[in-house]
Amino acid sequence: MADPVTAPWPCEIPLSQVDRGAVKLRLEPSEEQRSAIAKQLGIVSLEALSAEVFLTSWLDGAEVSGVLRARVVQTCSxxxxxFETPIDARFNLRVLPANSENAPQEEFGDLGADPDGDDPPDVLEGQTVDVSGYVIEHLALELDPFPRKPGAVFVQPPEPVELSPFAALKGLNLKDDQG
Structure with missing residues (x-):
């Protein structure tokens, strides 16, 4: 297979391009784009981000698989x-066009989903795959919602001894200052 093609960020690929043959992409957003992604994800900064994404035809949609590598700076909870954390993650998903007869039909109250089974395919809004959007989505899934710097230990502050509603009033000088 040929080396991946470096694609501009953001990157959308038409399903018709995937139908003509597998697409292999390399994505690397600029510093300015990484700054916008960091803001979107609520992290201090995104020092590096690159992804290699492989799209192949699947039913009337596409299978999207890839590897993303990033260095994120988060605030220790x-x-x-x-502190900086390296991320190296693989992802795999399937997408179908909105008008696909293969698209999952939503049934309310259907609890029969297999938690260990494959995720249902994403249904696209149009005929294009937002490749960069999926990279950001999977980066977000890798972020720790309560990041902790290695070796950091949370110390519980001491509980106040007196929890009476009048405790705060004890420290006030209530004498009449007129004299």
Whole structure:
């Protein structure tokens, strides 16, 4: 297979292009684009992000698989220090066009989904696959919602001894200052 083609960010690929043969892409957003992604994800910064994404034809849609590598800076939930974390993740999903007869039919109250089975395919809004959107989505799934710097330990502050509603009034000087 040929080397991946470096694609501009953001990247959308028409399903018709995937129908003509597998598409292999390399995505690397610019520093300015990484800054916007960091803001979108609520992290301090996104120092690096690259992804290799492979799209192949699947039914009347596409199978999207890839590897993303990133270096994210987050704030430690225990110490409030910023720290960097490397991310190296694989992802795989399937997409179908909105008008596909293969698209899953939503049934309310259907609890028969197999938690260990494959995820149902995503239904696209049009005829294009938002490749960069899927990269960001899978990066977001890799982020720790409560990031902790290695070795950081949360120390519980001591509980106040007196929890009476009048405790705060004890410290006030209530003497009449007129004299």
């Amino acid at each position: 225990a110490t409030a220090d910023d």
